[in-house]
Amino acid sequence: MYTDITAREELATLVVTGPDRPGLASTVTSLIASHEGNIVSLDQHTTNPAGGDFFQRVVFHRPGLAAAAPDIRSDLEATLKPYSMSSYFRQQRVLKRMPILVSKSAHCLVDLLWRHRRGELPVTIPLVISNHTAVADDVRSFGIPFFHVPSHGPDKAEAECRLLEILKGNADFIVLARYMQILSEPFLEELDVPVINIHHSFLPAFIGAAPYRKAKERGVKLVGATSHYVTKDLDEGPIIEQNVTRVDHTMSAADMQAKGAYVEREVLSRAVKLHAEDRVIRHGNQTVVFD
Incomplete structure (x- = not known):
């Protein structure tokens, strides 16, 4: 995991949970890419690929993260709402x-x-x-x-x-x-x-x-x-x-x-x-x- 202090200023953690369905992983990664984010690490799990629950944790780097964070949060909510998904977004510099x-x-x-x-x-x-x-x-x-x-x-x-x-x-x-x-x-x-x-x-x-x-x-x-x-x-x-x-x-x-x-x-x-x-x-x- 990134340990460079300067880089951590521009790192964010995103956790997504909800009903599993095809395409969720790509939906999240595409959203991050659309906001110029570069994924550092990604973990995910489903309880059952046919109708189970989906869990994903993504750490990504985005230059100028503090300024971009409000738009990322807003886009997250709009993008995930049709999927009945919930998300948690945190800038890692905020302890x-x-x-x-x-x-x-x-x-x-x-x-x-x-x-x-x-x-x-x-x-x-x-x-x-x-x-x-x-x-x-x-x-x-x-x-x-x-x-x-x-x-x-x-x-x-x-x-x-x-x-x-x-x-x-x-x-x-x-x-x-x-x-x-x-x-x-x-x-x-x-x-x-x-x-x-x-x-x-x-x-x-x-x-x-x-x-x-x-x-x-x-x-x-x-x-x-x-x-x-x-x-x-x-x-x-x-x-x-x-x-x-x-x-x-x-x-x-x-x-x-x-x-x-x-x-x-x-x-x-x-x-x-x-x-x-x-x-x-x-x-x-x-x-x-x-x-």
Whole structure:
């Protein structure tokens, strides 16, 4: 993929989805060519060539992209409307805003902050919110604003109201980097942006508290992590990325947890990068991931 910073200023990503039919791929590529765009990469998938769903991701270069973008958007809408297709168009120079929510465990948070500082994640991180203060110094050492929003008792309404005040207008998507609070359905609806979570087990196994203790008791040989989109159904949203690592009988539950933490960091950072680069398309409770 293009890494030249100057060239990225004139790169765009286009994602197209809808009912499959002959000629869709050429329709999209012809539209790009008509706007003097040069295709850099193209991925596509259909669930069934006879009446299935079509998914396409195109990255193209267009000199003077910022000035041409409004006309491209307008032409996209007019061209795709007869096909009942939907599209998403983004200039790559416009980075997505990614606030992070976290509780006490800092390993996923710090990994994201470190990768961001190194330029490995094409996002901006406007702020970090925690229901504890344990990670405040870590966050501030990266020069990122930290907000403490405590959440006590079964009624989370007050905390969620404060979260909405902070997040609204500051987020294109949100990452839960081991944020150990359940987000309510009304909160997710009001927020209205994708939320990515990391689950410290290979879903759907060992859901709930103390997963590594349960893994140890069962004598498992693999532990892992799952990153998925958050929905109203706890831990059942569309999966973005997963991975595992081997463990054995000599390891304690704490040893397994330490190994699992490495996988959690890797899986979450990869899911974030995939989403930030528009490589993940939600399809019901599944995802199409163009890696």
